[in-house]
Every structure is written in C-alpha cells, then in structure tokens.
Amino acid sequence: MGELEDRRTAVSEARFESLLDTAADGVIVIDETGRMLVFNKICEQLFGYTSQEAIGQNVSLIMPPEFSVSHDRFMNNYHRTGERRIIGIGREVSGMHRDGTVFPLELSVGEAKTAEGRQYIGVLRDLRSRRAVEQRVSQLQAQVVHMTRLSAMDEMGAAMAHELNQPLTALLLYLQAVARQVRACHADAKPPSDKMLDVLDKAVLEAERASHIVQRMRQMVEKRDPERATVDLREVVNEALDLSEFVAQGATVTIRRVFGMTPIQVDADATQIQQIILNLLRNALEVAKESEERWVKVSIGSDDRSAFVSVTDSGPGFSEDVGKSLFRTFSTTKKSGMGLGLAISRAIAQNHGGDLMADPGGNGQGATFTLMLPMHHSDEAEEDTWG
Amino acid sequence: MYIIVEDDPSVADALESLLSGAGLPVRVFASAEEFIHSASPAPDDTMIVDLGLPGMSGGELVRHLEKAGATPKVIAISGKSSRTIARETEGLADVKILRKPPAADWLEAITA
Numbered sequence A: 001m002g003e004l005e006d007r008r009t010a011v012s013e014a015r016f017e018s019l020l021d022t023a024a025d026g027v028i029v030i031d032e033t034g035r036m037l038v039f040n041k042i043c044e045q046l047f048g049y050t051s052q053e054a055i056g057q058n059v060s061l062i063m064p065p066e067f068s069v070s071h072d073r074f075m076n077n078y079h080r081t082g083e084r085r086i087i088g089i090g091r092e093v094s095g096m097h098r099d100g101t102v103f104p105l106e107l108s109v110g111e112a113k114t115a116e117g118r119q120y121i122g123v124l125r126d127l128r129s130r131r132a133v134e135q136r137v138s139q140l141q142a143q144v145v146h147m148t149r150l151s152a153m154d155e156m157g158a159a160m161a162h163e164l165n166q167p168l169t170a171l172l173l174y175l176q177a178v179a180r181q182v183r184a185c186h187a188d189a190k191p192p193s194d195k196m197l198d199v200l201d202k203a204v205l206e207a208e209r210a211s212h213i214v215q216r217m218r219q220m221v222e223k224r225d226p227e228r229a230t231v232d233l234r235e236v237v238n239e240a241l242d243l244s245e246f247v248a249q250g251a252t253v254t255i256r257r258v259f260g261m262t263p264i265q266v267d268a269d270a271t272q273i274q275q276i277i278l279n280l281l282r283n284a285l286e287v288a289k290e291s292e293e294r295w296v297k298v299s300i301g302s303d304d305r306s307a308f309v310s311v312t313d314s315g316p317g318f319s320e321d322v323g324k325s326l327f328r329t330f331s332t333t334k335k336s337g338m339g340l341g342l343a344i345s346r347a348i349a350q351n352h353g354g355d356l357m358a359d360p361g362g363n364g365q366g367a368t369f370t371l372m373l374p375m376h377h378s379d380e381a382e383e384d385t386w387g
Numbered sequence B: 001m002y003i004i005v006e007d008d009p010s011v012a013d014a015l016e017s018l019l020s021g022a023g024l025p026v027r028v029f030a031s032a033e034e035f036i037h038s039a040s041p042a043p044d045d046t047m048i049v050d051l052g053l054p055g056m057s058g059g060e061l062v063r064h065l066e067k068a069g070a071t072p073k074v075i076a077i078s079g080k081s082s083r084t085i086a087r088e089t090e091g092l093a094d095v096k097i098l099r100k101p102p103a104a105d106w107l108e109a110i111t112a
C-alpha cells in the first residue's frame, strides 16, 4: 500500500483528480467513517450523482439498502479485528443508481494510510454489459450445439435408416413366418407348435433392438439445458465411440482405445462432452479414411489437476495456415464442412473450465486434438477462504 | 435349394424361418467368401443375396457367379436407396430386388 500512498502525496491534488477522470473505471475514495472523498467521472455516470453531490456523503448512498447496513458492520469489524473481507481481493457486489436501479459491479479495494487516517480506494467496473454478452454467448452456444447435433443427425439419418432396416426386416419376416404357420395349423385343425412361440420370442427381440436404436438416437438430438454431473470420463468417451462405431458400421478405419483402469472423474455435461468427442472423431475418421494405415487412436489420461482425452489419426496432419484458423467458426477446408466442429467443441470445453488444443502433426504424423477438463475435486479440499 | 447370403444374423435367421417353415430346403452363408469356398450353385437354385455384404459385396458375388457360368435365379435384398441399388446392380443380367424392410410377403416374392 506504500506505493499508493506515495502516489497520493506525490501527485498534486488537481492532477490526481484529472487523472481519475480519464480512468476507464469508477474510482471512489472513502475515509474511515465511510465518507466519500473522491468520486470520479465514471462514477457520476454509473450512479447518477455529480461528484459535488456525492463527496462528503456516506458511501451507502450508492449501495442497495441491504448492503449499506452490512457495509458499516464490515468496516467496523475490520477496524477492530483487522480481518479482511474484501481489501486486496476484489469481488462482485451490487451498486444502486440514483433512480433505484440495482446492478452488478466488480469492486477492488485498496487501503492507504494517510496523515488524516486510513483511506480506502475502490475501483468499480460495471458488469452489466459483460453479463449481457456472457448470456448471449451461452444462448448462442446452446443453439449451435443443438444445430451441430442436428446436422450430425442428418449425416446419421442414412446410417440410422440402414441400421433400423435390419431389425425391422427380421421382425417382419419372423411375423410372416408365424402367420403362415398359424394359418396352416388352423387349416389342419392342429394346435400351434412351440416352434412358433420361439419365432415370436425372436420377433420381440428384434422389435426391442429397433427401439433401442431409436432411444439412443433420441438422446443425441433432444435439446436440453446443460446438466453437470460428476462422471467417469472413460465411460462418457466410450459411449460416444460406441455410437460412432455403430454409425460407421462397415467402415474400414480402426478405432483404438487407450484407457487406464482407474475412473477419471470430471464435472461435466456428458452429452456435451460426447459432442466434442464425436466432432473430433468425425474429423479424424475423415482424414484417416484416406490414409494408408487407417486408424484413429483415442487415449484418456490425467494428472492431479486435469483430465485429458486425445484423438490422434493416421492422416497427414494440418498445415500452419490451416492451424491459424482451426478453431474459428466457418473455417473449413472441406467442400461439405461447415467449419463449426472445432469452434463449438472448444467453446464447450472452455465452458467446462477446460480447453481444446491441437497438435498439427505433419511429416507422416497425423494431427492430435486434446480435450482438457479440470478433474473433479471432492468438497473438503476447498473451503471458502475469503477475507 | 434356397441359398441365403446375408451378414446380419437376425435377418438371415428370420429368412430361414420363413422359408424352412414353408418346407423349403435352405442353406445360410454369412459372407460371399464363405459361400464361394464351400458351395457352387446349381441352375435350379435360388440365391437370396444381400447387396451390402462386408468384404466381397453382393453385387460382386453375382457378377462372379455370372462369369463362372453359373446361372441360378438371383434375388438381391438391400436396405439402401434406390439410386445406390441401381449403381450396385448395374450391368447384372436379371436380378429381382427386394427392399428392406419388406413391404409385402417375401415368401411369395421369393418363390414366385
């Protein structure tokens, strides 16, 4: 705090004021009793009071009533015990405009010991616009996630029709067989045989196989809010790989899974994580298909902070040029690609507090995409350490 | 003899149930290769071949039989789009096509 003090005394009063007025953030200085000594231009805009009106008044003027009470208590408590709740930390608080509008602020507080006693310097940033942007982004993201799911479904549509065809064909043929035999028995006035029951049982199994396929597909398309839960990353990835193998049936690319034996717990929305894996896998399969060795390797690992899923393929990797715009939306080198896969995947990863990284490979090496997610930590480790 | 070449075990089994339930003699093969290695069709046989076999496709199998001079009756079954089916059966003499899933009684269609 010595530095602040130095500045406070070195800079002349007038210069200090004009400096404050060019600041991009609101700046308020209060004394030990909570009286405002400085109230800069940005504060005038934020709160609707001129500095003449504000200076000399208690800082509770610009707080919602429920806060102003506890603010006095906090200050008294700090003076008595020296226990810090906010100084040097910064946090999100609520401010109140002259017209009564309450809005979110980021507040950082510094302390200066002056000849006239302790003073506190608060730097305030209006969080409303950022909040609105964040909200918009997460709305958009939810929409786009839904869209990519749908366009992946489009592609899956043909595969799915094919997949449903098999059990439906078997089902109908079993039923045709039974119907014929029942009719024949009827004509001969004989009771139906046990064999017919066997065939009926098989028919039921095929109907179940078909409905299972529909159920799994439905899970992928249904739009819903993100649902975080503590999950084993290995299971989540496994399921995505199963699904994709099922869609790519008969394809000639081998998918290798390199998983450890111990569960890897992360807090995540399983469907969104699967969305990432499916996007990475789709990209990898597309290039692996054209390569000589035709494999994709999916490995999972972790250290004590983070979990990793890496997808490597036997393709040619990507150039520096492609690498520059890899994660940008609508950047694609494919005729039918939308260039959304990686952009969305990274957005989801970051929304989970993780990230998506790319290694370009090259010189006979395929690209590697690595999803990083924070490991789940049980609660005991992190008690609130504010103040 | 009715010869089924189909890789999906359920479809093969259901087809077999339908044919043998009607008292017809049936043999089932899971791939074109398996069939070629263990049997050769007689002219009065009926072959029911899935076009989408893994490995040697159904279309290739039929072409292979034509080249070898074998002329059984051939019925192709497929779940693909009509365009794909047309491409896969291009140049084949006369193949009856049954599409999955069945829209009518397949026993009648096969024995007709």
Ligand SMILES: Nc1ncnc2c1ncn2[C@@H]1O[C@H](COP(=O)(O)OP(=O)(O)OP(=O)(O)O)[C@@H](O)[C@H]1O
Binding pocket: A279, A283, A284, A287, A313, A315, A316, A317, A318, A322, A326, A331, A332, A333, A334, A336, A337, A338, A339, A340, A341, A342, A343, A367
């Ligand atoms: N495994 C990979 N190997 C080489 N290049 C890759 C690989 N994965 C992605 N790329 C490159 O990154 C680009 C962007 O990928 P992204 O998944 O974002 O979009 P896309 O696959 O082109 O289209 P979409 O996923 O929306 O259908 C691709 O067009 C491709 O050039």
Ligand SMILES: [Mg+2]
Binding pocket: A279, A282, A283, A337, A340, A341, A342
């Ligand atoms: Mg992609």
